[in-house]
Amino acid sequence: MTATSHPLSAAVDNAPVELVARHLPWPLLVLLATAFGVLPWLGNDYWLNAILIPFLVLSLAGLGLNLLTGYTGQTSVGAAGFMAVGAFATYSLLLRVPGLPLPLALLGGGLIAAAVGFLFGIPSSRIKGFYLMVTTLAAQFFLEWVFTKFPWFYNYSSSGTISAPRLELFGYSLASPVGRYLLVLSTVVLLTWVAVNLVRSQVGRNWMAIRDMDTAAAVIGIPVDRYKRLAFAVSSFYLGVAGALWAFAYLGTASAGSFDINRSFQILFIIIIGGMGSIAGNFVGAAFISLLPIFLNQAGQWLFGGHVDAGQLQNLQKIIFGALIITFLIKEPEGLIRLLDNLRERLRVWPLRF
């Protein structure tokens, strides 16, 4: 490591990389190179469509919720409501503003979701904890209702659904699995980079200070209410973009029902299992939530396929999935990312235990 060592400090050499150096660690570069350079050519349509795209979109949604809940301490169970805003707003922009490029439509969808998130964040200056959580629950049901009740949002289609509009960028069609994968990957990488900047900046520190003790934050001069609303807006921006990608890059056709309370819980589980207040935790949590059921399904088919009733097998998978979640959370309540960190630390000093 290229740490500048300080004469009085032994700890600076062991300091987390971000505190001493601002370059990308090489494993991350390898990962990025693989994701951009290798996977699009290696992965078949099934892998891209059914595994990588939903994994990436869910990671992005987790990231959005984590900024609000993991970093600012404002628990929300309305994540999917804001995803719906992003999806329907992006659809509206692409439909009603001719010639609007896709990135701008996504940006616009995110910004509209941010504005709605800001509105629902206003009560956070007066109510806290469980009571605030209930207002986010209200947001979830209210937004779902709005996108079902008013046909304008789904362009008066009889099915009440919105469909992927022209996915193209500078004349290139992004409708193929590889195109959609690259669109999702680029968006996620860009927004993750912004999130890393944010949580390491003074803005991020203010959020974490509010999470740890909001009264003390106010006394040392942090405008608590403003930063809570900012967290709601930024979080909803991320969720809005994730919602648009979920609808158009993954599902293809979506409705308000695609963003129901179960989706909100799924996003919440991603950050609880992955790790609150961690950027990488969102990816680990999303991988766990989206990939493990697929793996269990494959394993079940391979082990018991044909011998056990398919319905029973489904139930068995759910039981194993639930049991694994409970086991991991007992083992490490701070999430899988902490478990991985501990493991890495242990490997680093192996075979010397002390």
Add this chain to the structure above:
Amino acid sequence: MSSVPSIEAILEVRDISLSFKGVKAISGLSFDVRRGEICALIGPNGAGKSSLLNILNGVYRPDSGEVVFETEHFRRIHPLEAARRGIGRTFQNNALFKKMGVLDNLLTGLSRHMRSHFFEQAFGLPRARREAQQFREQAEGILEFLELQPWREVAVGNLAYGLQKRVELGRALIAGPRLLLLDEPMAGMNAEEKHEMSRFIADVNRDLGTTVVLIEHDIGVVMGLSDHVVVLDYGRKVGDGTPAEVQVNPEVIAAYLGTRH
């Protein structure tokens, strides 16, 4: 009113009264704090010392009276306003951000000096990076001053109590306060830690010229450290003067140290 000329006073407490649901916490309290001094507030538990600090930085609103800070008169000062005007504060039970590291805790103290905007920070633009570098250097200065470097990245929740108190002092100090309010900075410390903390407070006062108002129960520490002692009992002032004067004041001895039989 004290005989101290008000020109020299950085802080004047004027006829402050405060009650909680009819229970008088402070009644008709007045005293001055001179610029550059260390002023100790002493008195038995429940004498109204912490309540007074809470009024001074705007957490509580007094029923009557006013506070004059640097010739500005306040009926009530909002906590954010107090921080902006240069009143720093530590708490009796540490109010640190427990999951954040020592360095990050110190850096939160600089929030009110933040000039770069949200988007500059989100995209790591030059002004935000320059500011981050400058904040980091200031924090390193505080780490060095308070000898906290070995714990730079340790989450403060995992630190020993005495060290946490020092981090809290650092967080208040980094913003460059003109008036520092310390609520029992040495509570729960052993003799060695108290000695260390006294040294840090004296250094802050001497090297940085910060005016200090502190609450402390250890009379030995108070007498050694402070220039000025205000004694409270049941929300009233019973003594006000130099440590030597207060020590021989019969009313103080009766109220605080116990009547001699």
